[in-house]
Amino acid sequence: MTQPIFLVGARGCGKTTVGVALAQALGCNFVDTDHYLLTSTNMSVADIVAQEGWDGFRRRESGALQSVTAPGTVIATGGGMVLAESNRQFMREHGVVIYLRAPAQILASRLEAFPEEGQRPTLTGRPITDEIVEVLAAREALYNQAAHHVVDATRPPAEIVEAVLAALRTARAS
């Protein structure tokens, strides 16, 4: 697999968790746009948003997407990467895009257990578990638009990796 693989989906769907395991299974590199921003700016998402607002963060994450995209790489994107049409188009044109889909209730329970507030500051001013319902409703169509494949992300990570590998095999065979 030389084409980059982009994982998209809401906060807590497992892009980072699954991405690490998928890269290992494929013998690929792994990068995470949120982690790339953290190390390249030395600021958390919350720091960037406090200094530059969400618009500033969105500009930086679009830049991060371009910087990390390379052959033989699994790329975990930030939950809002799909908001920009240019990012959706870039991912579809440069690689295979996988949407890890899970319902709001499951996302909320994962985020409640591991909030990581520095990396997931509130998007709406409401508590993270409340806002996930409205954020998912607003973005579901964008995740679907961006994706070449949609994978059920409610299962354990190892099973999700298997489902992604199966989707990639199907795509290669057709």
Ligand SMILES: Nc1ncnc2c1ncn2[C@@H]1O[C@H](COP(=O)(O)OP(=O)(O)OP(=O)(O)O)[C@@H](O)[C@H]1O
């Ligand atoms: N398939 C899964 N089953 C159970 N728990 C999971 C699964 N995937 C991820 N988790 C847990 O949910 C939390 C969020 O996962 P992760 O950080 O991978 O999500 P993410 O999609 O990268 O979120 P973000 O968009 O905020 O970066 C973590 O604590 C992780 O251990």
Ligand SMILES: O=C(O)C1=C[C@@H](O)[C@@H](O)[C@H](O)C1
């Ligand atoms: O869903 C979102 O808009 C976000 C998800 C995280 O991955 C981070 O990129 C940031 O907290 C924004």
Ligand SMILES: [Mg+2]
């Ligand atoms: Mg992540």
